[in-house]
Amino acid sequence: MNTGTALHGVNRRIVLQARPTGTPVPADFLLQEVPIPRPAEGQLLLKNLYLSLDPYMRGRMNEGPSYAPAVELGAVMVGGTVSEVIESRHPRFKPGDRVVTQGGWQTHTLSDGTGLGLLPADMTHISLALSLLGMPGFTAWYGLLRIGEPRPGDTVVVASATGTVGAVVGQLAKRKGSRAIGIAGGAEKCRIAVEELGFDACIDHRSPDFAGQLAAATPEGIDVYFENVGGAVFDAVLPRLNIGARVPLCGLIAQYNSKGLYPGPDRLPRVMGQLLARRIKIQGFIISDHYADDYANFMREMSPEVAHGHIRVRENVLQGLSQAPQGLIDLLDSRFTGKVVVQLTD
Amino acid sequence: MNTGTALHGVNRRIVLQARPTGTPVPADFLLQEVPIPRPAEGQLLLKNLYLSLDPYMRGRMNEGPSYAPAVELGAVMVGGTVSEVIESRHPRFKPGDRVVTQGGWQTHTLSDGTGLGLLPADMTHISLALSLLGMPGFTAWYGLLRIGEPRPGDTVVVASATGTVGAVVGQLAKRKGSRAIGIAGGAEKCRIAVEELGFDACIDHRSPDFAGQLAAATPEGIDVYFENVGGAVFDAVLPRLNIGARVPLCGLIAQYNSKGLYPGPDRLPRVMGQLLARRIKIQGFIISDHYADDYANFMREMSPEVAHGHIRVRENVLQGLSQAPQGLIDLLDSRFTGKVVVQLTD
Incomplete structure (x- = not known):
């Protein structure tokens, strides 16, 4: 050089x-x-x-x-x-x-x-x-495992399923014995989510029947919703959340471009009512808080997974x-x- | 008989x-x-x-x-x-x-x-x-300690401060070394919260300057908000929540009498944005879920507190x-x- x-x-x-x-x-x-x-x-x-x-x-x-x-x-x-x-x-x-x-x-x-x-x-x-071994991978790992706590047989849903965070969430969920349902924009991304990344199913959020397809793909409800988009996806997920569901919240990309007040109706009372009725936890996190405590644990677990091709993007x-x-x-x-x-x- | x-x-x-x-x-x-x-x-x-x-x-x-x-x-x-x-x-x-x-x-x-x-x-x-030794007391104890996790020096806020749940939350928070700020309707209830129940301060939510008074009473922000009312109180609390705040959610009395859609603007995007930006946890709970696991622990801790008059209503x-x-x-x-x-x- x-x-x-x-x-x-x-x-x-x-x-x-x-x-x-x-x-x-x-x-x-x-x-x-x-x-x-x-x-x-x-x-x-x-x-x-x-x-x-x-x-x-x-x-x-x-x-x-x-x-x-x-x-x-x-x-x-x-x-x-x-x-x-x-x-x-x-x-x-x-x-x-x-x-x-x-x-x-x-x-x-x-x-x-x-x-x-x-x-x-x-x-x-x-x-x-x-990506896999950096901030997005750590975000997926921390949010899914430390807040979402997926158990074998649980249903885990994540949007932006082909992005690094979503891809790692889905593949990690599978490694923990959960079902992984992705959400993505368009048939090609959904195909990649299932065929390349191993999601059990992937729903196209642009489909006019998105909510119905999500319901069909989650017949036993949703136990963990890894929230990284906000907006209409959240609205479709909310009625599917099971009692005791966990919602790690790491991004709201659908909101980033918005400004000012949002038109009504006010969805907050209904959401709060659902959180109560179904004992749901929503927890925001910012990954930069957790490097000191957990980054070494992440690397110890993820490096071999990536090296062996079990987790990819x-x-x-x-x-x-x-x-x-x-x-x-x-x-x-x-x-x-x-x-x-x-x-x-x- | x-x-x-x-x-x-x-x-x-x-x-x-x-x-x-x-x-x-x-x-x-x-x-x-x-x-x-x-x-x-x-x-x-x-x-x-x-x-x-x-x-x-x-x-x-x-x-x-x-x-x-x-x-x-x-x-x-x-x-x-x-x-x-x-x-x-x-x-x-x-x-x-x-x-x-x-x-x-x-x-x-x-x-x-x-x-x-x-x-x-x-x-x-x-x-x-x-009351103290039954469902409301258990609700306060479980939500505050198991979800709210107050630490010495934290600021804990609870509405309906003179009701059983609120009264126990405030008194337990004080026993854990936190500051306890009550919210209640009217000067007389606020007087009772401070003089009889030992809250550090109590704000009258009917006051036109409610939000300003709440801010003045929580100069270091709010670490735990025990949510049992919803509505306007939540709106005033939200901007005061600190990074890492915990919100046990056990009731939404302000919503119980409402029906149908709520008028806009839609407050949900802003709330979700705050949960993310400040790493806040909101967790709904229903106390009937927890009798098998935790009721005995509650009674062991609370019975002497009530018998000695440390916690009352x-x-x-x-x-x-x-x-x-x-x-x-x-x-x-x-x-x-x-x-x-x-x-x-x-």
Whole structure:
């Protein structure tokens, strides 16, 4: 690698140019070229190899407050990366180390070492650190096992079944002896969920008879609903939830693009009534809370599952940073099947 | 006791005459006099001494389904009673035994022994088996400790602070080292909550500045909200809930009298967004699920607390079965401070 070029070259980055109202558009983003910064004592310089695109990014584009700070206008878009140390003035890292971090939408990132996760030197498929063995995989594992607590014979339902989180939820549920029912947009995604990912069934939420098909696929009701979409899917799931059902809540992608008040009727009283009548637990969680306590347990359990091919996901690799804005827009529009990463180097 | 009279006398009972729409009215109930039934082999006859009045009764007057079967039109209203065995053809019970059971709104009840809880022979204040040491006390104990999990220094909020459930929640929270903030209707109830029950503060939900006062009383936010009312109180509590807050949900009295669709805006998306952003747990529970597992633990912990006066509640004793309908109507209209029982005998 020609680090000399990198060190004296250009950092290409994408900043938030405007806050979207509703769906983001390309003009909300701006590609900039700035000098690559030099690390001071205690810092290191990262060359970002892969950038992860994820639904939560839409939330960060809104004005705060949310569970994480909003991206400021003019600031680099946030995002997880797999990165390589190319210059280090930090005692714990040396050039050539590969790490997973929040490098953002840019080719180079300066770091003080905080929050860097060192990847094993022999790891070959390093982009998996952004999917199965990274934040989305950990999200699925934590929410399903720590909050959903699926038992053998339970019925587990998850939407976005072909996305990384949904795919891992479904495959983990099967490994625990539960039935796994996926929800996805379109016949092709549903086919992949069943044939490639092993779901027992997958329902197309665009079908006019979606609620009826979901009911038919869950004849014994639903014990765990892993909520990562919100909206109409939740409405169809609610009447199917069994007594004692658990609803880990990690995302509401159907709401991210909405703004202001929602038209009536007010669904809250009915939902609360159902929570009471059927002793249902809904629990929100943010995976960044749980790295210290549970990430090592996750990796110990998941690494062999992934290595043996028991748990997998499709990976879409976009080429070049400039593809990131349209990639996120397409992702939010459900145009991908599987994980989406942007390869930042040739 | 003149058991001869009872055995050959009249069972006075109140049946559901009409399903209320909204608030119940006296004409929804009908007082009947029927012959006292005679126990067959394996049965026993109970003379009911005290009838408990509770908010959940309103829900049972609706057409099902709810978490418990609806009371059929023409059937005796359901209700917990402290009762005395006056004739027994059951091997486990003898005349003179006092039990807590679901005797219903009537002076005499035939039983096959199922679900009868024998009271200690030396228990003097037997009506407490319907409040502090019965279902409402167990509801408060289970929901607060098993779902709410209050820690020292936490802020615990409960509505209907002077009702049995609310009073026990507040006093138990204090015993666990938490701050206890009550919500009640009117200055007099709030005074009682603070002066008699030991709440750190109590907010009058009828005050025009209710939300502002609640915020002022919870400067460090709310860690546990014991939800037993729903409606506007929940709306004021929601923005005060801290990260990781727990919401045991055991009742929605503000909804019991409502029917049909609720006008917009739809509050559900905002609530779900808050659950996610602040990692909040809402969990419904029905106390009848937990007698087998936890009632003995409850009694072991609570009996000495009640005996020593550390946990208490006001008791309103109505005289005579005919007072029960208006008593329930008044209870649903928040006209009582404390527990409401009907004494069925002179």
